[in-house]
Amino acid sequence: MACNGNCSGCSSDCADRKAEDMTIPANSLSNVKKVIGIVSGKGGVGKSLVTSLLASAMQAKGNKSAILDADITGPSIPKSFGVTGRVEGTEEYLFPKESKTGIKLMSVNFLLEQEDAPVVWRGPVISGVIQQFWKDVAWGDVDYMFVDMPPGTGDVPLTVFQNLPVDGIVIVTTPQDLVTMIVKKAYNMAKLMNIPIIGIVENMSYAICPDCGKHINIFGESKADEVAAALGVPVLAKIPIDPKTAELVDKGSVELVGDKYVSDAVAAIERIEK
Ligand code: ADP
Numbered sequence: 001m002a003c004n005g006n007c008s009g010c011s012s013d014c015a016d017r018k019a020e021d022m023t024i025p026a027n028s029l030s031n032v033k034k035v036i037g038i039v040s041g042k043g044g045v046g047k048s049l050v051t052s053l054l055a056s057a058m059q060a061k062g063n064k065s066a067i068l069d070a071d072i073t074g075p076s077i078p079k080s081f082g083v084t085g086r087v088e089g090t091e092e093y094l095f096p097k098e099s100k101t102g103i104k105l106m107s108v109n110f111l112l113e114q115e116d117a118p119v120v121w122r123g124p125v126i127s128g129v130i131q132q133f134w135k136d137v138a139w140g141d142v143d144y145m146f147v148d149m150p151p152g153t154g155d156v157p158l159t160v161f162q163n164l165p166v167d168g169i170v171i172v173t174t175p176q177d178l179v180t181m182i183v184k185k186a187y188n189m190a191k192l193m194n195i196p197i198i199g200i201v202e203n204m205s206y207a208i209c210p211d212c213g214k215h216i217n218i219f220g221e222s223k224a225d226e227v228a229a230a231l232g233v234p235v236l237a238k239i240p241i242d243p244k245t246a247e248l249v250d251k252g253s254v255e256l257v258g259d260k261y262v263s264d265a266v267a268a269i270e271r272i273e274k
Contacts, residue, residue, distance in 0.1 A: 025135075026165075030139035036170065037168070038050055038169070041185055045151075047149070047172045048069075049239075053262045054265060065103045068134065069107035070147050070148055073150070077107050078097075078115070081252060082252020099255060104139060106137050123156055127160075158189070161195060170201055171201070175205060176204075198265075200224055200233060200234070236262075245257055
């Protein structure tokens with residue numbers, strides 16, 4: 001007898017138990033070909049920046065990109081793209097907003113009366129909103145959807161992994177992280193869920209001296225190669241701290257940063273098999 005995934009009090013041999021598929025089916029107005037999660041062990045490492053750069057670079061190559069902003073308590077996607085206001089909707093569907101280059105965006109900020117209102121919801125409510133962003137948004141045709149994941153390895157990222165058909169993840173880290181431990185947590189969580197790890201992006205990897213062009217390791221030596229080798233995954237990018245990048249993000253013009261930092265990451269994502 002199989003135990004249907006609930007083994008408490010189950011007296012049978014559960015060897016044939018299969019992991020329950022909790023993926024939520026897409027709605028009839030959405031045709032999303034690949035879903036890529038951008039994860040980090042903690043907030044503030046540049047996960048949203050990397051999400052924005054990848055979506056912009058894919059869009060610039062002629063693909064149809066979308067961003068599902070699942071970082072519900074710290075949404076920064078609308079600001080980086082300079083998109084504000086409420087989304088349109090019907091009884092059944094919400095319609096994503098579009099960036100200047102046509103990237104489809106969905107974020108909790110588009111649902112709030114005031115964009116600076118704090119989101120003081122508990123985990124299950126946040127998870128519910130993310131599920132709605134998948135099943136109630138009319139995404140249309142999308143080649144690459146990037147999910148700006150909630151930071152960490154808690155309840156909410158777990159729901160995203162379980163409910164969205166994630167094809168692979170990119171782990172974002174910085175040299176000053178407790179690198180090995182935090183990256184390994186994110187890595188192990190994805191492994192547990194059978195989600196392929198595309199690679200690691202080290203953000204704030206170095207700064208470039210404006211006078212001599214020398215690379216300065218502000219947060220110490222890069223540990224990305226070491227950690228990636230230990231985990232058997234590639235380093236997809238090392239992104240410098242750059243005041244120009246910060247300025248473009250602040251102005252809502254992240255699309256103008258270009259693909260100079262993420263072209264290898266884009267190539268790796270293109271190679272993912274469905
Ligand atoms: P997270 O999504 O991990 O919380 P963000 O992408 O929102 O982090 O980045 C936090 C802040 O740091 C943002 O204001 C962003 O513009 C800035 N930032 C991130 N990476 C860089 C970088 N490489 N150079 C300059 N500013 C950066």
